[in-house]
Amino acid sequence: MIPMPSPELSVKPVRKKKIAPPSIEFETPLIPLVAEPGQDTWGGHTQNRLEYHIRRGDSVQVMKTLPANSFDCVVTSPPYYWQRDYDVEGQLGQEKTINEFVSGIANVMDEVKRVLATDGVLFLNLGDTYYSGKGEPKGPDRKNKARRMGLRAVDASGLGVPRKTAIGIPWRVAIEMITRGWTLRSPIIWQRKSNVPEPSAKDRPWRSYEMLFMFSKSPRYFFDRTGLTEAREEDIWQISDRAKSSEGLHSAAFPEQLVQRCLQVGCRPGGRVLDPFAGTGTTLRVALTSGRSATGIDLSPKFCEYMAKSLAELSSRI
Numbered sequence: 139m140i141p142m143p144s145p146e147l148s149v150k151p152v153r154k155k156k157i158a159p160p161s162i163e164f165e166t167p168l169i170p171l172v173a174e175p176g177q178d179t180w181g182g183h184t185q186n187r188l189e190y191h192i193r194r195g196d197s198v199q200v201m202k203t204l205p206a207n208s209f210d211c212v213v214t215s216p217p218y219y220w221q222r223d224y225d226v227e228g229q230l231g232q233e234k235t236i237n238e239f240v241s242g243i244a245n246v247m248d249e250v251k252r253v254l255a256t257d258g259v260l261f262l263n264l265g266d267t268y269y270s271g272k273g274e275p276k277g278p279d280r281k282n283k284a285r286r287m288g289l290r291a292v293d294a295s296g297l298g299v300p301r302k303t304a305i306g307i308p309w310r311v312a313i314e315m316i317t318r319g320w321t322l323r324s325p326i327i328w329q330r331k332s333n334v335p336e337p338s339a340k341d342r343p344w345r346s347y348e349m350l351f352m353f354s355k356s357p358r359y360f361f362d363r364t365g366l367t368e369a370r371e372e373d374i375w376q377i378s379d380r381a382k383s384s385e386g387l388h389s390a391a392f393p394e395q396l397v398q399r400c401l402q403v404g405c406r407p408g409g410r411v412l413d414p415f416a417g418t419g420t421t422l423r424v425a426l427t428s429g430r431s432a433t434g435i436d437l438s439p440k441f442c443e444y445m446a447k448s449l450a451e452l453s454s455r456i
C-alpha cells in the first residue's frame with residue numbers, strides 16, 4: 139500500500155549550515171561589561187567572537203527597537219500568573235484578571251513573532267496557578283521572601299472561576315497565540331524529575347510537570363531530531379530542576395539542560411538566540427556555550443546586572 143502523505147505541516151530538516159549569520163545591527167555599540175548603576179545596555183563577545191547583548195527594559199518596548207527577522211530561536215519563561223513578585227514596576231504576572239495576563243503574554247509573543255526569522259522556532263515555558271479564592275492573603279513563605287505578597291488576585295474573590303481550580307493558564311495563553319497566528323507544533327511536557335513539594339495540597343496530586351510549547355512562525359522551519367533520538371524522548375522531557383537560585387536571586391530559573399535540548403532541536407548551529415524574559419541569563423549562557431549568539435531582555439536591574447557579570451566571566455573563558 140502506498141503510504142498517505144502526512145496531513146501535518148511539512149518540516150524540512152536544515153542540516154549544519156556553515157555560513158555565519160549576519161550580526162544584528164543594534165543602535166548602541168557593544169559596551170565592555172562592568173555593571174554601572176542606571177546602566178541599561180550591556181554587550182560583549184566570547185573569545186571566538188560570539189556576540190551577546192543584554193537590554194534592561196520592558197520586553198515589548200525593547201523588541202520594538204530591534205529589526206524584524208533577527209533571531210533564529212527564542213527560548214523563554216515569562217513570569218507565571220501570581221507566583222512571584224520581581225519587585226519591579228511594569229512587571230507581568232500580577233494582573234487583576236486572567237484575561238489581562240493572557241493578553242499581556244500574547245502581546246509580548248506578537249513582538250517575538252516579528253523579530254523571529256521566518257524559519258525560526260519559539261519555546262515557551264509556562265506553569266499553571268491555582269485559584270484559592272479564600273479572600274485572604276496567602277500565608278508567608280519562610281523560604282522565599284519573593285512570595286510574600288499582599289492580597290493577590292488569585293486569593294481574592296471574584297476571579298470568575300471556581301475556588302481551588304487549576305486555572306489552565308498555559309493552555310489559555312497557547313490558544314490565544316494560535317488565534318493570533320502562531321503555529322503550535324508541539325505541546326511538550328517538561329517532567330520535573332523531582333516533583334515540587336506542595337505540603338499544603340492534601341487533596342490532589344503534587345505537580346510534577348510544566349508545559350513547554352514549541353511554536354513556529356511558518357509551516358517550514360529549522361528542526362533537527364537528533365537531540366530527541368539521542369535522548370530517547372519525544373514530547374515528554376524528563377529534566378531535573380535547577381539545584382539552587384543564583385546568588386540568592388529568586389528568578390525561578392529554568393535548568394540549563396532544558397534550554398540545551400530546545401537549542402539542539404530548534405536552533406541551527408551558529409544561530410541567533412533571544413530570551414525576552416532573561417532573568418539570570420540561563421538561555422544566554424547555554425546559547426554562547428553551544429556556539430550561538432545571544433540577546434537577553436529583562437525589566438529588573440538586579441537580574442540584568444547579574445547577567446552582565448556572569449556573561450563577562452563566561453566569555454573570558456570560552
Ligand SMILES: C[S@@+](CC[C@H](N)C(=O)[O-])C[C@H]1O[C@@H](n2cnc3c(N)ncnc32)[C@H](O)[C@@H]1O
Nearest residue numbers: 196197229230391392415417418420436437438
Ligand atoms: C521566570 S523569570 C525568568 C527566569 C529565567 N528563565 C532564568 O533562567 O533565570 C521571569 C523574568 O521576567 C522578568 N519580567 C517581568 N516582567 C517583565 C517585562 N514586562 N519585561 C521584561 N522582563 C520582565 C522578571 O524580572 C523575571 O526575571
